[in-house]
Amino acid sequence: QHFSLILTDRVLITFHEAPSEVFAPVLQRLRDGKGRLRSRGPDYLMWALLDAILDYYLAALGRMEEKVAAHDEELTKPNPDISLADIHGLRAATHFLYRTVRPMRELVVTLQHSESDLLTRTLLPFLRDLYDHSWHAIETADHLREAVTAMREYHQAVLAQRMNEVMKVLTALS
16 A cells, blocks of 8 residues: 655644554554653654554565475475466565565655754654664565575476486487
């Protein structure tokens, strides 16, 4: 989903396409009145929402890591039950995650270097933490892309080896 926000000195306005569980932790903290969300300004709420989005990305990347690891393990078995279409599906998903996560770092860098009065100085440590998490997410997504590319190459090498063995048998029979 697309997510947009407008930050003013007293109000944060957000727009998103449909309700999402991504923001459930932030909404719950607002309802409970616990923590800093109610005592800090709208810039802190903006950070909390961006942090929730990034946490959601990190969870998705974690699930993708498990999926890639399972496919990689299956691929090393004698008769793997993985098709090239499965690997291409993983490749498309990892590329999508990478393209989705990458802009977050650029957004955080822009916020960190902003000289706007709307962002208080107390927000800087939280933005640094958000930057670190976004960097970790990008690195994870990039690692997944490389792992899936290696899986594809390994799969193609195994297929080529099997074809060579078949050709040897056919040559011996002819």
